[in-house]
Amino acid sequence: MQKLLEFFLQDPCAFRTQYYLITKIFAQKFPLRSAKIETMINIYDLDLPSLTELLKGWNEPAYRAKQVWQGLYVHLYNSPERFTNLSKPLREKMMENFTFMPFSVKTFQDSSDKHTRKTLFELPDRNLIEAVLMRYGDPADTHDGPDARTTKPRRTLCISTQAGCAMGCVFCATGQLGFKRHLSSGEIVAQVMYYAQMLKKQEETVSNIVFMGMGEPFHNYENTMAAIDRLNDSEGYNFGARRFTISTVGLVPQIRRFADEQRQVNLAISLHAIDDDARVAMMPVNKRYKIDEVLEACEYYVAKTSRRVTFEWALINGVNDTPEVAKKLASKLRGLMCHVNAIPLNPTAGFDGQATDRQRAILFKESLEQAGIPCTIRMRRGIDINAGCGQLAGAASK
Numbered sequence: 293m294q295k296l297l298e299f300f301l302q303d304p305c306a307f308r309t310q311y312y313l314i315t316k317i318f319a320q321k322f323p324l325r326s327a328k329i330e331t332m333i334n335i336y337d338l339d340l341p342s343l344t345e346l347l348k349g350w351n352e353p354a355y356r357a358k359q360v361w362q363g364l365y366v367h368l369y370n371s372p373e374r375f376t377n378l379s380k381p382l383r384e385k386m387m388e389n390f391t392f393m394p395f396s397v398k399t400f401q402d403s404s405d406k407h408t409r410k411t412l413f414e415l416p417d418r419n420l421i422e423a424v425l426m427r428y429g430d431p432a433d434t435h436d437g438p439d440a441r442t443t444k445p446r447r448t449l450c451i452s453t454q455a456g457c458a459m460g461c462v463f464c465a466t467g468q469l470g471f472k473r474h475l476s477s478g479e480i481v482a483q484v485m486y487y488a489q490m491l492k493k494q495e496e497t498v499s500n501i502v503f504m505g506m507g508e509p510f511h512n513y514e515n516t517m518a519a520i521d522r523l524n525d526s527e528g529y530n531f532g533a534r535r536f537t538i539s540t541v542g543l544v545p546q547i548r549r550f551a552d553e554q555r556q557v558n559l560a561i562s563l564h565a566i567d568d569d570a571r572v573a574m575m576p577v578n579k580r581y582k583i584d585e586v587l588e589a590c591e592y593y594v595a596k597t598s599r600r601v602t603f604e605w606a607l608i609n610g611v612n613d614t615p616e617v618a619k620k621l622a623s624k625l626r627g628l629m630c631h632v633n634a635i636p637l638n639p640t641a642g643f644d645g646q647a648t649d650r651q652r653a654i655l656f657k658e659s660l661e662q663a664g665i666p667c668t669i670r671m672r673r674g675i676d677i678n679a680g681c682g683q684l685a686g687a688a689s690k
């Protein structure tokens with residue numbers, strides 16, 4: 293064990309590659325104990341050094357790894373046959389060893405306005421995760437304009453970082469499901485690749501990626517950051533850091549760590565209440581990290597990165613949507629470089645709160661803005677297809 297640990301510390305990439313190979317050999321020796329898909333390497337789990345090391349073990353020259361990397365992340369090939377620039381034997385080896393789809397599509401739904409698609413994926417261990425594509429700024433879209441920088445319609449992906457979630461927010465269908473497991477970095481990346489490949493057929497690309505699907509991304513910190521690094525790689529998918537948004541319930545140590553790493557990724561905090569008792573009733577995590585502690589961590593983040601923080605506020609009728617609450621919220625946030633995204637609650641079966649109507653939402657926004665805090669009312673998407681996180685998985689598990 294000591295030797296293994298030393299090996300890992302000396303060269304984590306080589307360790308990972310060896311780990312994959314050992315797992316594979318084990319699975320080959322004991323075929324009945326491992327389903328085929330579990331024995332294959334999810335190709336999106338590999339970073340470029342691991343892929344290079346693995347192909348080196350297959351006696352391939354170093355430049356092959358770059359060819360595979362670019363096939364995956366630049367050309368968005370979704371199967372070994374597509375890599376026609378590689379030799380046939382290598383493609384066959386890739387076919388035997390790699391999976392390009394580490395889950396199956398259990399179901400998908402399109403909203404009636406066709407702006408939102410939600411896909412439910414089933415992992416090899418039968419856990420379910422969801423990823424949602426939201427289309428904004430199309431000519432028929434009367435609510436949202438195109439991307440301010442590119443003037444093109446936006447294609448935002450909302451992806452999962454865990455199967456289930458341990459945070460237990462009462463208004464959230466995933467919280468009601470409980471925690472199942474962390475996703476690997478490759479399972480996170482594969483959700484993006486699935487939609488990127490789909491959009492490519494329509495000559496479209498992903499514009500933004502938000503970590504607001506199932507799970508708390510900071511609870512699965514390492515794998516979430518590894519997925520971001522993989523997608524951000526300039527020789528591969530090259531997805532700009534500023535086009536990612538991480539949404540957290542406010543895990544203070546991780547906010548501070550994120551600030552210290554000075555990433556250019558956007559940070560959003562799900563706040564939803566301004567006094568501790570009210571927030572504990574909605575979000576049990578508040579027992580551990582009180583609101584003031586979360587806001588102090590946000591100040592630290594702004595000081596370290598010079599980037600503003602977004603606060604997510606689910607507007608619940610008669611609970612947290614009054615002008616008085618808005619004024620209290622404004623006085624708490626005063627002096628912090630921030631923005632509030634207010635979004636009428638997505639109703640779930642396990643929570644009896646109701647969404648705020650448009651008029652009350654506008655009053656809330658105006659009260660905040662009069663007190664000097666910028667606020668945007670976000671449109672709810674895909675209500676007719678249970679697009680709130682965890683709703684489809686919850687329905688499918690019943």
Ligand code: SF4
Pocket residue numbers: 457458459460461464465466467468505506507508541681
């Ligand atoms: S809102 Fe996010 S953090 Fe809270 S239970 Fe749902 S998935 Fe988890």
